[in-house]
Every structure is written in C-alpha cells, then in structure tokens.
Amino acid sequence: MESGPPCPNPTTHAPRVILMKPPSKLAAAAVLALLASPALAQFELPAAPADRAAGRSAGTTHEVQRCVIGLVSRIDLAAPEAGILTHVTVRRGSRFKGEELLARIDSREAEVAYKRAGHELKLAQKRAKDDIEWRYAEAQKLVERADWEEVMQANLEVKGAVTEAEIRREKLEYDRAVLGSEKAIKDQELVELEVLVKRAEMEAAVIAIEKRQVLAPFDGEVLRMHREQGEWVQPGEVIAEIAQLDTLQIDGWVYFSQYDPREVENCRVTVDVRVGPNRVEQATGYVVYVDPVAVMEAEPKYLVRAEISNRLEDGRWLISPNLPATMKIHLDTKGEALSKRPSHGRDAK
Numbered sequence: 001m002e003s004g005p006p007c008p009n010p011t012t013h014a015p016r017v018i019l020m021k022p023p024s025k026l027a028a029a030a031v032l033a034l035l036a037s038p039a040l041a042q043f044e045l046p047a048a049p050a051d052r053a054a055g056r057s058a059g060t061t062h063e064v065q066r067c068v069i070g071l072v073s074r075i076d077l078a079a080p081e082a083g084i085l086t087h088v089t090v091r092r093g094s095r096f097k098g099e100e101l102l103a104r105i106d107s108r109e110a111e112v113a114y115k116r117a118g119h120e121l122k123l124a125q126k127r128a129k130d131d132i133e134w135r136y137a138e139a140q141k142l143v144e145r146a147d148w149e150e151v152m153q154a155n156l157e158v159k160g161a162v163t164e165a166e167i168r169r170e171k172l173e174y175d176r177a178v179l180g181s182e183k184a185i186k187d188q189e190l191v192e193l194e195v196l197v198k199r200a201e202m203e204a205a206v207i208a209i210e211k212r213q214v215l216a217p218f219d220g221e222v223l224r225m226h227r228e229q230g231e232w233v234q235p236g237e238v239i240a241e242i243a244q245l246d247t248l249q250i251d252g253w254v255y256f257s258q259y260d261p262r263e264v265e266n267c268r269v270t271v272d273v274r275v276g277p278n279r280v281e282q283a284t285g286y287v288v289y290v291d292p293v294a295v296m297e298a299e300p301k302y303l304v305r306a307e308i309s310n311r312l313e314d315g316r317w318l319i320s321p322n323l324p325a326t327m328k329i330h331l332d333t334k335g336e337a338l339s340k341r342p343s344h345g346r347d348a349k
Contacts, residue, residue, distance in 0.1 A: 061270075062254070062328070063326060064327045066252070067324065067325045068323075068325070069273065069319060069320070070251060070321055071244065071249070072248060073217075074242070074243040075217070075242060077238065077240045078235075079236065079237050080212070080235060083212065083233065084105065084232055085103055085105060086106050086230075088102070088229040089103065090225075090240065093222060096216045097216065097219050098217065098218045099216060102215065102239075103229075104213050105214070110209045110212060120198045121201075121202055128195050133188075137180040137181040137184040138181050140181075144177040151166060218244050220245060221243060223243050227240075243321075247309060248283075249307050250269075250306050250307075251303060252327045254302060254329075255301045264304055264329055267286070267287050267330055268284065269286065269287060269329050271285065271325050272328075273324075273325040275318055283308040283309060283319060285308030287305070288305055288306060290302060290304055290305075291304075304327075
C-alpha cells in the first residue's frame with residue numbers, strides 16, 4: 001500500500017508574517033493628490049460623429065460590396081372569417097392599390113343581420129319618442145286623486161257617509177295610478193337604452209360585413225394565389241401572397257473600424273444593381289435602420305439597411321428582389337435624409 005506525501009511539520013514550516021510600516025504623512029498626501037488629479041478624475045470622451053465627419057472631405061462616400069436587395073413588405077393575405085369566396089378580383093401578377101378590394105367572403109347572413117338591426121333600431125327610436133303611456137298615466141293619476149279626495153271630503157262633511165273600506169279602495173287606486181306614472185317613466189328610460197343596444201347591434205353587423213371583405217394593406221402585386229373563387233376558406237387560411245415592389249430594401253455590412261454607426265444612419269445612398277447582361281441600374285434612397293447588435297467575426301461589423309425606389313419599365317419592375325448590389329453611403333447627407341426621408345420607410349423588424 002502506497003503512502004501519500006509526508007505532511008509538513010508545523011513547527012518547521014510556520015508561515016512568515018510580514019509587518020509593514022504605516023505610510024508616512026507625506027506619502028499619504030501624495031497619493032490623495034494623485035487621486036484628485038483631473039487626469040484621473042475624468043476620462044476624455046471620443047469625438048462625436050459630427051466632429052469626425054467634419055474632418056472628412058466634402059462628398060465622402062463609403063462603398064459597401066456584396067449587398068442584397070430584399071422586399072420591404074411581403075405578407076400572406078389571410079381570410080378573416082369562414083365562408084365561400086364569392087369574389088376574387090386578382091390573380092398572380094395582378095397589381096393593386098392600397099385599400100382595394102381583393103376578395104370577398106359570402107356575407108349574405110351579415111347583410112340580413114344589418115337590415116334587421118336597422119329596422120329594430122327605427123322601431124326602438126319611435127318607441128323612445130312615444131310618450132302616450134306616460135301622459136295617460138299622469139291623467140289617470142289626477143282622476144284617481146280627485147276621486148280619493150272627494151270621498152275624503154264627503155266623509156268630513158257627513159261622518160260615516162263613506163265607509164272606511166271605500167276610502168281605502170280609493171286610496172289604493174290613487175296609489176296605483178302614482179306607481180303607473182313612475183313605471184311609464186322607467187319604461188321610457190328602458191326604451192332609450194334599447195335604442196343604444198340596437199345601434200350597437202347595427203354597428204356589429206357592419207363590422208361583420210367588413211370582416212368578409214379582404215382589402216389590400218398597401219400598393220403592391222400578387223406573387224402567388226393559394227385560394228380561388230368558389231372555394232371554402234377557414235379563418236387564417238392564406239388566400240394570396242402579396243408584396244410591395246415600388247420600394248425595396250438593401251442590406252449591407254459596415255465594419256466598426258471603418259465608420260461609427262452614428263455616422264451612417266439616415267444618410268442618402270446610391271445603389272448599383274446589374275439588371276441585365278449589359279445594363280447596371282442605379283437607384284437612390286436612404287438608410288432607415290442600423291442594427292444596434294454587432295456581429296463578431298474576424299472583425300466586428302454591423303448591419304446597415306436602406307430603402308430605395310423601384311420603377312416600372314415596359315410593364316415590369318426594373319429591380320428584382322434577391323439581386324446582389326453595391327451600395328454607396330453618402331456620409332455628409334444625414335441632415336438631408338432626415339428632411340427628405342420617404343414616409344413609407346419603416347424600421348427593420
């Protein structure tokens with residue numbers, strides 16, 4: 001059996017204790033003065049992007065290679081309600097305007113509900129304006145009060161002329177008339193509330209009709225049809241795939257060693273895209289998004305996204321999504337971009 005290493009003898013290997021002399025008053029004062037020095041109390045901040053940009057020559061641009069053209073908006077247009085597609089106004093390749101009707105789901109039941117709610121609303125409004133019941137109750141109350149006072153007066157003039165039972169019956173009739181008047185007022189208030197209920201039912205019917213109309217959320221083009229006219233759809237089923245093609249986005253990468261992200265954001269860009277064997281199309285736009293998260297590779301970099309305008313030529317869009325491109329960022333145009341940036345620009349999701 002092997003034995004472990006021998007234990008040290010505490011008497012022969014006692015730890016050494018080093019006693020330090022307290023610092024002199026002169027040394028302590030020197031340390032305090034050093035800590036209070038402005039050189040250690042504050043750090044010099046890096047120059048602001050505007051200061052660095054001012055040092056660059058006017059018209060400075062940065063060229064970003066291997067960029068990719070993409071779609072700003074591409075959505076699956078889904079059915080909001082269940083039913084038969086009674087109308088489909090587009091097909092693959094169709095272009096449309098925002099708020100244009102693209103499809104309609106059978107809405108006959110909703111339309112009947114709307115008509116019924118409209119008639120019931122008119123009926124409730126007429127009842128709310130009708131005060132005949134209240135006027136009759138008021139008149140009856142006056143008559144019953146007069147009858148009750150008459151028997152009371154007769155009994156005062158000739159004691160015992162009217163029996164106590166008769167007096168109680170007349171008083172009961174008068175009390176009933178008073179309560180009838182109060183009930184007429186309450187009924188009138190309930191009818192007024194019924195008007196509000198019927199108006200809400202009518203509004204709900206309008207919403208039910210609108211939910212069966214599939215409208216375009218923006219100007220765009222149909223990329224693919226998933227359902228045709230006459231087919232049954234369930235809520236959430238995709239009817240068509242649509243995209244916005246008059247405005248495209250372009251993504252590129254910029255290294256931190258080249259430019260501060262704050263120098264790049266909101267600047268104007270010029271994009272060169274090869275659209276044919278012997279043709280390069282140039283488009284302009286603005287930086288709309290700079291990714292705040294750095295990508296750590298061989299050299300740290302960040303994503304820059306710009307939006308550019310596309311145009312039709314001979315019935316076709318000139319620039320196609322997914323094409324490679326080169327983007328030139330005009331670094332001295334930040335103020336211009338803030339004032340001229342198109343309203344359709346969106347931050348990246």
